[in-house]
Amino acid sequence: MHEHGYTGHIDAAHQGHYISHPETHPVAIERVTARQILDSRGYPTVSVTLHLHDGMQVSASAPAGASTGAYEAVELRDDGPSYSGRSVHRAVAGVETEISPVLAGRHWTTLRELDDALRALDGTENLTRLGANAVVAVSIAAARAFAHASEVPLHVWLARVTDSAQRLPVPHFNVLNGGAHAANPLEFQEFMIAPVGAADEAAAVEAGAEIYHALAARVKARFHTAGLGDEGGFAPDIASPEEAMELLVQAIQDAGYTPGLNDVAIAIDPAANGFYEREGKYKIAGKLLGRDQLVDYYIKLLDEYPLRSIEDGFAEDDHAGWKLLYDAVGDRTQLVGDDLYVTDPRRISDGARNHYSNAALIKPNQIGTVSSTLDAIATARRLGMQSMVSHRSGETTDAFIADLVVGTGTGQIKSGAPARGERVVKYNRLLDIELDNKSLPYGLELAPTHAPEVALEP
Ligand SMILES: C=C(OP(=O)(O)O)C(=O)O
């Protein structure tokens, strides 16, 4: 069993609480039902429905990671806690027999109050008892219930309760897959294209699709395969990250776009837990690299390619590696903590204080409730860090993260390739929001590279 595991100094002044405005309308729930459905990998996951007092029903479902961080909230599966792909009947039963009686029969005035009740009912630090898969699905459905009660779209409600300026995000399309998401020898997990210079969301999504198809042609011609990884990106037998980056640059050009930090940029998620060997050593393309060598390797990629963002460049517990990378390139590129922070406000706060990175990945099921997810974004923002909202490698057709990224205005999302239903449902939701809200700005929230702006105590 994993603990949430945070042992560092926690300073409330450095954490952001999102503001929950009391004027949002209360929610009355009659009962909560749940069932087991399949996710995009064909593994069972939890789907819940809140039956509201006014006859409305709102649903949500839980995604699942494969390259999960050790400090994530824990899903409940029938063979025990943690990811295994097994059935989730116990988590489903917990929603109906334990969560439903607690949520039914009273008025909930804020989502935080409801989320706090879920945490109290679970009683564990990392939601092991009821399962983060059960809890996050209920919390997302509850956010929908609050938006319904206030008679506004979900993204508008999220902007309202967090006092955020809404923004349409730069989509980061993961078009080449490796690591834990593919069977190929490529160690780095994700190679993404980000149309940062697109005029709007519609143009960005169109660019992503065109580049994806241009890449398909190159991959088929060179590798005689169009096999896909878990997130819908191609997964050919690429030997090295450089070869992958080269392919992306060519595909961007083939599709008639310009590779560049202000046009179509590249982002990577090496997910370094996956190729960490031991004692600060990492194995890439058959070579064992020490921390300094890995930093030099990333610098080479930054110098040679239009790379705007590196996620999990070092393993989750290799803080010495994170610091080295931050000191070397934290002023010129985005360094995103995923497994490092697991969407935990306390860990993000610690990362800002220690200069581990200048951005946090935001995955609601890593921390287990929508309220804590909003706190994570508020914390990052307070400390001058960027946030990137993210799907999981195992997904459903729930598009919550699209409303989340617009409502909180973080300016960046990753939801896999611009293909496969569970991925495009998020991008298509962004298109719908844009169509209904033509005046919303598109693009990154701040300049693409920056260091924390808040002076932190040593
Ligand atoms: C989306 C990711 O993968 P997973 O969901 O498998 O953790 C990731 O590592 O960023």
Ligand SMILES: [Mg+2]
């Ligand atoms: Mg990651």
